[in-house]
Amino acid sequence: MTFHYGRFGDAAGAALRKNAVALNKAFAEGLQPPPRLTLSEWAPQWRWFPDDAPIPGRWRNETAPELVEIMDAMSIHDPCEAVSLMKCAQSGGSAVAENFLGYISDLAPNATLVVHPTFQAATAWNAEKLWPMIEATPRLSPDRGGTIRARGLADGSGSTTEKILFARSGGYILLAGANSSAGLRQRTVRFAIEDDLDDFPDDLEKQGSPEGMVDARLRVWASRGLAKRLKISTPRIKGASKIGRAYREGDPRRFYLQCPHCRSRFVPEWADLQWPDGEPELAHLVTPCCETPTEHWQKQEMKLPDGWLSLKIDGADVPRVLTEEAFQGWRARMRPSRKIGFHLPGIISTFLSWSEMASAFLAAQGDVNALKTWTNLIKGEEFELRNDAPDYEALMALREQDWGRGQMPIGPVVTTLGVDVQGDGLYLELVGWGPNKESWQLDARFLPGATDVAGQGAWADLDAYSKRGVTFPGGKTFPIDQECVDAGYHTEAAQAYCAKRARRLAVFGRAGWGLPVLGRGVAVRYEAQGHRAGAASRSADDKAHIVGVNGVKLSWYGYLRATLAAVNAAVSEGGDIKVPVGRVHLSRDTPEDWFEMAVAETITVKMVKGFPDRRWTVMPGRENHYLDCRVYNIAATEKLMLDTLGEADWSAHRAERYAAKDARQGDLLSGVGAAQVAAAAAPQPEPKKASPQSGYIERKDNYL
Structure with missing residues (x-):
């Protein structure tokens, strides 16, 4: 039947017709599904960095191509449910998490949990990273009608330090610390991000691990295949690293560079870096495919967005060096995975040069703790402990x-x-x-x-x-x-x-x-x-x-x-x-x-909640x-x-x-x-000699 607006008069009929058109349009927009964008498509279209950022302006996938496939796995329609990113420091992992939060606030607003080692760390991240992104990105900024609700509203309905509200659909970002069970209980969420995972406690207030508590919060959505989870961390100790374990649990992948000389693909390793004695600033990479010296300025062109390959495909180990044709053949055989692990070491990071890695490596020599820090933060790998005490x-x-x-x-x-x-x-x-x-x-x-x-x-x-x-x-x-x-x-x-x-x-x-x-x-x-x-x-x-x-x-x-x-x-x-x-x-x-007493302790392994915990313990009787x-x-x-x-x-x-x-x-x-x-005439000690006749004796003539 045709509705007759004219019977209400010319003016009223025209107004009713206009309202009906607007209502029909709004109703259609409400039923329309969000655009089918991947996270790597959404970020360059909408994500902005503030003017005081190291690289201000719009997000560019070309800056760090190794992050593209990681972001794609976090896309709403991708079958992957959990991504684990084991990385070096300052490699872009946190930026992926920030992009994901902006992405879901725009296309799939729902309850989201972000967990840091402590609540103080979470609020610091909120102030230093998340809100600067929100305010710099028009699509998100509450001042420009974006998807995030403003802070400090007079009626108390705005975002707070602990909870960032989405402008529609009742979604939110809840911040929590892994050192307090209160923030990890009694909430059902669809999305979760666990940052600095290796700093989480193994057992929280004798109630189990924080990871297990996050599992419980995601369970309802996960049972329907609609949950998404992102774990990010630099690794710590081999065998006890939480991110290392998460990386290996699903489908662990490595990133292949393309040789600029022979066009082969290869996974770079630390042993491939070389430099003249005493000159780490001249560090360069010798490609394992054609053994050609390659300078750091060439690294960016060696990174392509399709560089990720699984460690194993169809039960077979994937070689470290492949021709381009073989590489694409292995890529074609990769299958979608519900859990994917990505390893992002310093040697491929956009934000770390090979000379910086070499200089830091030389500076850490002689100090095992400094070498551990270098291995974790710069090399981006787990550190293997020696558990033997000196005699x-x-x-x-x-x-x-x-x-x-x-x-x-x-x-x-x-x-x-x-x-x-x-x-x-x-x-x-x-x-x-x-x-x-x-x-x-x-x-x-x-x-x-x-x-x-x-x-x-x-x-x-x-x-x-x-x-x-x-x-x-x-x-x-x-x-x-x-x-x-x-x-x-x-x-x-x-x-x-x-x-x-x-x-x-x-x-x-x-x-x-x-x-x-x-x-x-x-x-x-x-x-x-x-x-x-x-x-x-x-x-x-x-x-x-x-x-x-x-x-x-x-x-x-x-x-x-x-x-x-x-x-x-x-x-x-x-x-x-x-x-x-x-x-x-x-x-x-x-x-x-x-x-x-000086060497009375040794490193032992104790199982805590089913996971190995490496710790220093005093030897019996010492x-x-x-x-x-x-x-x-x-x-x-x-x-x-x-x-x-x-x-x-x-x-x-x-x-x-x-x-x-x-x-x-x-x-x-x-x-x-x-x-x-x-x-000042600084007195210097005499050269120190060893006497083979009677062990270790230093001789200092003219002592006084």
Whole structure:
């Protein structure tokens, strides 16, 4: 039937007709499905970077072609349900996550969960990455009628710090921390992003892993094949890496470069990079297909969007080097997968040069913890731990006979003190330091006495010991440059001791493969009463700086191994000792129990909720107090930032401290001027020799 608008009059009929047309159009638009765009098609069309970004303006797939297929797998209509991206740092993984959030807010708005290791990390990402993207992208910006609802609306209906609302369909982005179960419960979501996955705890509040909680939130949508999940992280320890496990669970893929010379395809490996000795800035890649040197500026043209291939196809291993024809043949045989893993190492990253990789690699040599960091963040691969501790009896060969405990040999320039707190006393180790992380053990002893009352017992003895300072060759006495004192036991007493002098720092050792050597101040938990007095609790207001003990112990064991190897080589070959990074010197009076304690821990594997957890554990029948002292000493060098001192700085400080007693005294970090550096005649230690007749003996003639 035809509706007669004219019976309502000319004016009213025309208005009704106009309204009906508008209603019909709106109804049709509501029924129309969203455009069938892939994420890699949506991003260059709509995503913008703010003007202050490193690469401002519109998103361009050409900048990082290796990200195209990763984004395509996250597209709504792609059968893939879970993408795991194992990557190096600063490789574009987070940008993929940001694109995905903008994409779903536009084309498929629904409940979305974004999980970071902590809620603080999530809110920082929200402020520093997500909202700048939203405000720079007209398609998303609430100020330009975009798909995201504005913040701070007067009626309370806008986006908040924790929850970013979509402008239509009731969808939202919920931020959560993997360290709190409250944000991971009681919500059903369709989409989930887990960023920095390897920093997630293995067991959250004894309720299982955060990954398992995210599984539960996605279950309803996943049962209908409509869920999407993105896991992103740099890897940590091989065998315990969460992103490494997720990468291998489904369909793991590698990225093939195209050789600019013979047009073959190949997976680049670290061994393919070469450079002249001492010139990492000239690093180049020798292609494994035709063995032709290739410069870094050619890397961009070697990356094509179709570069990804599975490790296995139809049960067969895919070769690392392929002709273009063979490569396309393997690509044609790849099948869609519900779970896909992508590995994005530094060697193919758009934002990391080969010379940067080589320079960082050389800088990490000699320090196992630094090498681990390089492997994880720059190389983008899992680090394989060595779980063998150095033989403590072999360490006794490192005792040098020409100086004893309490003496200052030629060499140290900086001094630190590490203190481990026990109920019946304090273990301490006084260490001198020189360039290249070389160390001299100046003293190691146990101060008996009560430690539960501030300023009394062993604390009074430690305070007197500390106030003596250290006398350098030439007679000048300086205070200990930095002390690090264990505050994880009898916290109040340790805090009171550290509050007396500016060079003292309360520290708290904490396990964790991703923690820094010395981190920010955090609340230290302890019990004030009961059978656990002095042990961890949740009620302390005191602050202590965390020490990432896992990595420091890796470095310490590496220094010991390198020193033993250098000394043994000098003794067997009869030549000079080649000084390694972190060379360790021990005096003839090093306490016998120091050797067992200094290497009392080993890396063991413990299954936690069905997953392997690699951790440091004390060997049966051993104590680890002097190991803890050395860990705190290494943390003290981090506080002093000794790694930032150059040759001129060390020479100037050495001249100042080794000068005659009547010379003007100063402070290590007071900043010696260039004129003083030039005028100072810095005494240098005599060449160090090894005597094959009687083991390892350093001879320093004219010591005084």
